[in-house]
Amino acid sequence: MPSPLVSRIVAAALLAAFAQPVASGFACAHAVIIESTPAADAVAAAGDAEVTLHFNSRIDHQRSRLTLIAADGVARPLAIVPDSAPDIVAAKIAGLGAGQYRLRWQVLAIDGHLTRGDIPFSVKAP
Numbered sequence: 001m002p003s004p005l006v007s008r009i010v011a012a013a014l015l016a017a018f019a020q021p022v023a024s025g026f027a028c029a030h031a032v033i034i035e036s037t038p039a040a041d042a043v044a045a046a047g048d049a050e051v052t053l054h055f056n057s058r059i060d061h062q063r064s065r066l067t068l069i070a071a072d073g074v075a076r077p078l079a080i081v082p083d084s085a086p087d088i089v090a091a092k093i094a095g096l097g098a099g100q101y102r103l104r105w106q107v108l109a110i111d112g113h114l115t116r117g118d119i120p121f122s123v124k125a126p
Contacts, residue, residue, distance in 0.1 A: 098125040
């Protein structure tokens with residue numbers, strides 16, 4: 001039978017081995033979209049639109065970016081609304097015409113992690 005000291009050392013080593021992945025999972029967390037308008041693959045009406053991306057953490061609005069990309073590849077930067085909630089990135093789009101679009105987002109979470117992605121959507125003809 002092992003001595004109490006050896007048992008404690010083994011127990012501490014096992015605890016450290018199992019705690020490491022759990023702790024690093026929290027340290028490597030990224031901002032994740034909880035809800036978006038437009039939603040992925042949504043069909044929106046032509047005209048003016050509001051963009052709202054709701055994240056699971058606070059976002060640094062000044063260091064985040066939104067870009068609207070049309071089917072022909074033309075990219076149009078969108079101004080982020082500065083006074084939106086800390087976990088919301090919002091913008092307004094004027095004059096959307098019929099076609100396929102991608103909303104490209106890049107956000108910096110308050111924890112310092114950069115996350116990016118695309119939300120494809122389409123606009124139907126009036």
